[in-house]
Amino acid sequence: MAHINENRDALLGRIKRIAGxxxxxxxxxGGNANCTEVLHLVAAVRGAVNGLLDEIIVEHLEAHVARDGLSPEERxxxxxxxxTIIRRYSK
Structure with missing residues (x-):
């Protein structure tokens, strides 16, 4: 997927932030954080992963569904x- 390679640095930057x-x-x-702090941190991780997924979905749509020159079979x-991915994610 060339579109992923074109945006690789930005995607890897997102992954590094998510890892952090x-x-x-x-x-x-592992420390003494209260449950509210942990919930906020987990919510931030979920938001970051959702943002990454959204970006890759948009890139997929642009490259593999909406791009000019694709055959009907490719679309x-x-x-x-x-x-398939959306169904897997929404489970």
Whole structure:
């Protein structure tokens, strides 16, 4: 997927921030953090992961469904791939 490679640095930056947020959750659980602090940290991680997923979904749509020059079969496959991922995510 060339579109992922084009945006690799930005995506990796997001992943590193998410890893840092997960580390903060781990430190909070290992320390004396109260449940409210932990909940806020976990909510931040979830938001960051959702943001990453949203960005990749948009890139997928642009590259594999909406891009000019795609055959009907390529569009169909791109749409089917996305439906599979959305169904898996929404479970």
């Amino acid at each position: 947020q997960v580390g903060a959750v781990e430190r909070a659980l 169909q496959q791109g749409a089917e791939d996305l439906v």
